Amino acid sequence: MQYMKIRYGETFSIPRRLGNLFREVVRIKGVEYIKGKGFIVRDYYALSNLNKILARLGLILTPEVRCFICGKYVDCEKCEFRNNCKRDVTICICDDCLNNKNILNIYLAKQNKFLGLKLSSSQK
Amino acid sequence: MVEMVWTEKHRPRSLNEIIGNEEAKLELVRWLRNWEEGKSDFPGILLVGPPGIGKTTAVHALANDFSYHVVELNASEYRTAEKIYEKLGSLGRSYTLERYFTGRERRIIVFFDEIDGIDPKEDRGGLDAVIEIAGKRDFPVVAAANVPDPQKHKKLFELFKVVEFRQLTPKHIIILLKRIVEREGLKIDYEIIKKIAERARGDARLAINMLQAASLGIPVESISQSLENLPLDELLRRLSSSLSYYEIKQLIDANSSLWEDLIYTYFDIIARSPVLKFDAKIQLLDALSKIDIYLGRMNKERQFFYLRYLSHLIAWLIYNANKSGAVYDGRIPEYRLYKFVFNRDAREEFTELSEALGRSIHESRRKFTLYTLPTFCKLVKRKYSKLCEWVKKVYGW
Numbered sequence: 001m002q003y004m005k006i007r008y009g010e011t012f013s014i015p016r017r018l019g020n021l022f023r024e025v026v027r028i029k030g031v032e033y034i035k036g037k038g039f040i041v042r043d044y045y046a047l048s049n050l051n052k053i054l055a056r057l058g059l060i061l062t063p064e065v066r067c068f069i070c071g072k073y074v075d076c077e078k079c080e081f082r083n084n085c086k087r088d089v090t091i092c093i094c095d096d097c098l099n100n101k102n103i104l105n106i107y108l109a110k111q112n113k114f115l116g117l118k119l120s121s122s123q124k
Numbered sequence: 125m126v127e128m129v130w131t132e133k134h135r136p137r138s139l140n141e142i143i144g145n146e147e148a149k150l151e152l153v154r155w156l157r158n159w160e161e162g163k164s165d166f167p168g169i170l171l172v173g174p175p176g177i178g179k180t181t182a183v184h185a186l187a188n189d190f191s192y193h194v195v196e197l198n199a200s201e202y203r204t205a206e207k208i209y210e211k212l213g214s215l216g217r218s219y220t221l222e223r224y225f226t227g228r229e230r231r232i233i234v235f236f237d238e239i240d241g242i243d244p245k246e247d248r249g250g251l252d253a254v255i256e257i258a259g260k261r262d263f264p265v266v267a268a269a270n271v272p273d274p275q276k277h278k279k280l281f282e283l284f285k286v287v288e289f290r291q292l293t294p295k296h297i298i299i300l301l302k303r304i305v306e307r308e309g310l311k312i313d314y315e316i317i318k319k320i321a322e323r324a325r326g327d328a329r330l331a332i333n334m335l336q337a338a339s340l341g342i343p344v345e346s347i348s349q350s351l352e353n354l355p356l357d358e359l360l361r362r363l364s365s366s367l368s369y370y371e372i373k374q375l376i377d378a379n380s381s382l383w384e385d386l387i388y389t390y391f392d393i394i395a396r397s398p399v400l401k402f403d404a405k406i407q408l409l410d411a412l413s414k415i416d417i418y419l420g421r422m423n424k425e426r427q428f429f430y431l432r433y434l435s436h437l438i439a440w441l442i443y444n445a446n447k448s449g450a451v452y453d454g455r456i457p458e459y460r461l462y463k464f465v466f467n468r469d470a471r472e473e474f475t476e477l478s479e480a481l482g483r484s485i486h487e488s489r490r491k492f493t494l495y496t497l498p499t500f501c502k503l504v505k506r507k508y509s510k511l512c513e514w515v516k517k518v519y520g521w
Contacts, residue, residue: 048288068146081294084322091146093295104303112140115153117189 001055003076005064006041008090013038016057024053048088062087067094069103069110130336131329134304139185142178143303144296144328151287152186159264160190166285168258168265170239172272173289176329179268182289183235192233192264199241204426205249212257233264240269240277241428255279291326294318300328301335310339319344354378356385357454363442364393364452372446373439380431383438387416389452390445399449408448411441 006012011034018025026033030046033039041047041061051060065074068091076087079095097103136142139149148171158164171179187194195212202208212234234257242250258265267284274281292300301317304310316338323344324331338344354362359379363386366372376383394400394408415437422430475489482492 081322084325085293086291086326089290089293092293093299098295098298103299104306107143107299108140111146114146115139115150117138117140117153 001058001060003060003062003087006047006061007064008041008043008047011038011040014054014059016054016059018057021053021056025050028053051088060087063090065090065092067092067097068114069093069097069100069106072096129333130304130308131332134307134332136178136181136185138189139182140189142182142185143300144292145178145182145289148173148287148289149182151285152182153189155285155287156186156190156264159261162261164285166283167261168254168267168284170272170280170284170286171266171268171289172286173270174291174327175270176327177289177291178328179289180235180237183233183266183268186266187233190231192231194235195232196235196237199236199238199250202236202250205253208250208253208257231263233266236265236267238269239267239280240272243276251277251280255283258284292328292331293326294321294324297321297324297326297328297331301331304332304335308339312338316344354382356382356389360386360389360452361454364446364450367443367446369439369443372442373435376435376439376442380435383419383434386438386442387412387419390442390450393450393452394445397450399451400445401448404448408441408445408450411437411444415441 004012004015022033025031025039028046028049030042031039031050032042041050047061047063054061062076065076065087066072067074072094074092074094076082076085076092079085093103093107097106100106139153142149152169152171155164155166155169171182173179184194186192197208197211202211236254239251239254242254254265254267267280269277272280298317298321301320305312305317312335317335320331320334320338324334334344354375359375359382363372363375366375376386391409391412394405394412397405400408415434418430418434418437422428422434478493478497479489482489482496485492485496487496
């Protein structure tokens with residue numbers, strides 16, 4: 001199985017001849033084809049449906065992953081957990097951040113900001 | 125003193141505390157905010173994803189963060205329109221009384237868990253009721269599903285905002301486990317935490333259970349993996365090799381979608397067993413026939429709360445069959461052959477294929493699977509010399 005990285009909302013071309021599968025692919029909600037440019041995947045729900053079709057051609061599209069804490073790109077190929085991960089997420093944690101002793105508090109603080117929740121006084 | 129299960133003890137109370145699925149949680153928060161302001165295009169939200177990754181927890185945490193009370197309706201009990209309206213009607217009355225006496229209005233989120241268990245055809249308007257309730261926009265409606273069928277639940281997919289919860293990455297699980305280790309004041313080697321994160325395969329619930337077992341000194345290698353959604357063959361092997369009623373019951377409960385297959389297979393195992401005595405066979409088959417009747421009635425009446433009794437009856441039957449010496453030898457009963465492909469994907473592919481082939485010869489899938497396909501297989505097996513002529517004669521191809 002060949003893995004190929006893509007970015008949501010950006011065009012890419014599939015390195016396989018789709019043949020009859022092309023019609024199936026463009027029917028997926030959230031997948032578009034622009035002539036001369038290639039395919040665009042709009043959301044991650046569409047990607048899993050697209051992968052079900054492309055798996056028949058031995059290809060799996062994986063979204064480019066960013067670290068939730070520092071925002072750096074995470075290279076799944078170098079990750080020690082690559083064989084035990086489905087690799088279908090766009091957010092992960094890079095090794096540097098994971099090895100930080102205070103990772104838990106950093107993660108929670110980052111998440112608080114990300115979700116933009118204003119906690120009530122009883123929850124603080 | 126019996127210690128509380130860690131999955132409950134450490135269940136997050138706020139969305140901020142849930143680890144993983146950050147984008148899905150953000151979608152959930154955005155949707156509720158828009159819903160409150162009347163800006164949302166979607167009357168409800170559908171959370172999709174495998175078990176054990178925090179869908180239900182996220183709904184309860186969301187309600188807690190936004191000061192809502194969750195009214196949870198599980199599809200195993202509330203499947204028909206009548207039952208859903210009955211439950212919500214009684215709640216409405218009790219909230220009116222509460223408002224009258226306390227002067228406070230309680231805000232509620234209606235949460236339909238395991239909504240993929242509702243069959244649009246057989247459950248007499250259950251799904252339509254969910255859509256209608258959401259459409260009225262009296263309160264936010266959240267639904268959760270493990271494996272919804274885009275065809276069967278088409279309306280739900282069209283009207284609800286779909287948010288997918290994904291399996292956690294091993295790194296997210298490491299953070300989750302580190303938090304529990306810290307809270308419990310444990311001294312567990314980081315290598316063990318890494319091993320658990322690898323073995324849990326994205327299932328947070330399983331990872332926490334494994335950590336709790338590891339804290340008791342049980343080696344990670346010996347902690348069994350998830351009991352849920354086992355392939356039938358694996359389930360049968362585990363059931364057959366177990367002499368603990370508790371273990372059998374756990375396996376039965378975690379794989380309720382395979383009960384019908386279990387009944388067929390155990391009929392075969394008991395009937396053919398060379399070890400079982402005649403009296404034991406009669407006793408076991410008698411019990412099995414009763415289970416079969418109860419299961420059939422339950423499915424027909426859609427009264428799924430009887431599942432709790434049936435799981436005990438099936439576990440009792442398997443426990444006694446094992447004790448008497450019945451063994452699953454991997455043999456596939458011929459009449460259930462098509463059901464015995466070992467994973468759901470393959471089964472779905474087979475259904476799709478038989479539907480397409482059946483359609484091409486103007487037959488229903490059932491008729492094709494039960495009559496045409498076995499006949500065709502027999503012909504091929506007997507090396508029918510003029511197969512093409514025969515097909516032409518029968519089907520006019």
